[in-house]
Amino acid sequence: MSQFAVIGAGRFGESVARTLSEKGSDVILIDTDEEKIRDLDDVVTHALQLDATDEKAIKAAGIEDVDAAVVSVGRDMEASVLITMLLKEMGVRYVVAKATSEAHYKILTRLGADRIVFPERETGVKVANSLINPTIFDYLEVAPGYNIIEIKPPREIVGKSLEEAKVRSTYGVDIIAIKSLHPVLDGAGESDLEEEVKIVPAADEIIREGDTIIVIGAEKDLERLRG
């Protein structure tokens, strides 16, 4: 049974604590604010009103034994940095720290946080990318070393069905969607191009001239395919 600690019940910390608890994990939640502790008392395993910069107090709370700790005390950069350092010194295996500015991000990196998240910046990048490419996929890294990208299909598979193309065995990647452009007449009787995306296309779907394919694969296989 996984056990986690969440330090700081701001909006991010509360979201982490709730999600972990809903999925059946043990969660120790720590915050100085009594009201937050009371509100989350029946959501998490233990909700403790403590100052997490107090090393003795958090040790007594069993923080050294958790599988991972999330430090989300937000705007108090000094507390966030101090707590992160304390946890790594105590030997907590995996520490996620939330940054609230670029400078904060850099400091947390140097202190050895195992992972740093910056929700406002990361979500901003994601929203911007989805505005530029609205139909689909965040072109995100789905797993370390694996990406989802959109490319022109290799010449030799144009005109073939997914089944005939044998993309997995030939290129080591998997086609998860096909994007086509169809000429249409718009409201003003003007000729226009409309995009259609078939996600998880059927095995007999044909890859046509002018289509692009959205594939998942290892970075080096994607590099080779992109040409």
Place this chain on the structure above:
Amino acid sequence: MSQFAVIGAGRFGESVARTLSEKGSDVILIDTDEEKIRDLDDVVTHALQLDATDEKAIKAAGIEDVDAAVVSVGRDMEASVLITMLLKEMGVRYVVAKATSEAHYKILTRLGADRIVFPERETGVKVANSLINPTIFDYLEVAPGYNIIEIKPPREIVGKSLEEAKVRSTYGVDIIAIKSLHPVLDGAGESDLEEEVKIVPAADEIIREGDTIIVIGAEKDLERLRG
């Protein structure tokens, strides 16, 4: 050439504006804070010091013609809600609004924002899921209505190869990875289970007893599969 408006240069808004500009889009940035406008003046196309609740002022700035607008004035819920409503009334095609609380989120939905983001909550869910499932995939929504999830394979495909299982045509989903547990002896000579994940497995890979599969598909198809 895509043109966007970003209203509110907080950390989220700045991140959206920078990313859009880096990718070559035209960006009109609006904020009341002179210092922020000055700092971002050479990053975006136009950085304008305006109060975005002033309908005349933002109309004069050309806000009606943008492809999409992002409302990220943050903590001032009243301004955020008012600006979102103004933009939709003016006929701005696509409005993304940033929520700062659950209540704010609900209000923005009722006002017709086309998309609402809540960075702290969304990143919290993502971090929690990746702590529970550290090897792989954020179980993210890869496209509207499509997800990547991990499930036990349906009984009838256990023992079959990917090719034989014909998962696309039978279930409408695509297997992008197979996760297996292998018994190993750990450092102390103790019997332990080690996880192995094959991403983009070959067509002849067998789905074995005890394996889980990571699939992409439409929400209703995934629901049906999860049983």
